[in-house]
Amino acid sequence: MRARSHTRLLVLATLVWFGFWLAGLPNYYRQYSTAVMIAFCVALVPAVAWLGVMVIGRRRAETRRTFAVWLAFYFTVPLVIYDYLYCGWYLGYGWRFPAEYWYLTVYYVIPWLVFVPIGAWLTRAPRDNGARNADS
Helix, strand or coil: CCHHHHHHHHHHHHHHHHHHHHHHHCCCCCCCHHHHHHHHHHHHHHHHHHHHHHHHHCCHHHHHHHHHHHHHHHHCCCHHHHHHHHHHHHCCCCHHHHHHHHHHHHHHHHHHHHHHHHHHHHHHHCCCCCCCCCCC
């Protein structure tokens, strides 16, 4: 990937984080019950997967796997840093913030579990549906 693509992904991830931060005010989603946050996290996974398919699928086949890894990286690592700066440092939770804000923490893993397999799946060579097994 070119430097411009890295910069775009970082800016996009930052804007997404900022949007979720604004949406979570005043208490960064702590004002909602655990049940609501579980439902929110579960409901968000299909949207993330669909966006992953759309974004990764637009890439050339030979770059999809690598792009999927970079996408997972930019939608986890910078977000962990931003969440640490806000929750850990500013709010004073330190490195306990992943336990306190568990609904953020699950999304430090989900992009890796969603984007990387999507990149591999979209990169697979198409099957030859016309080929027949010699043993049939």
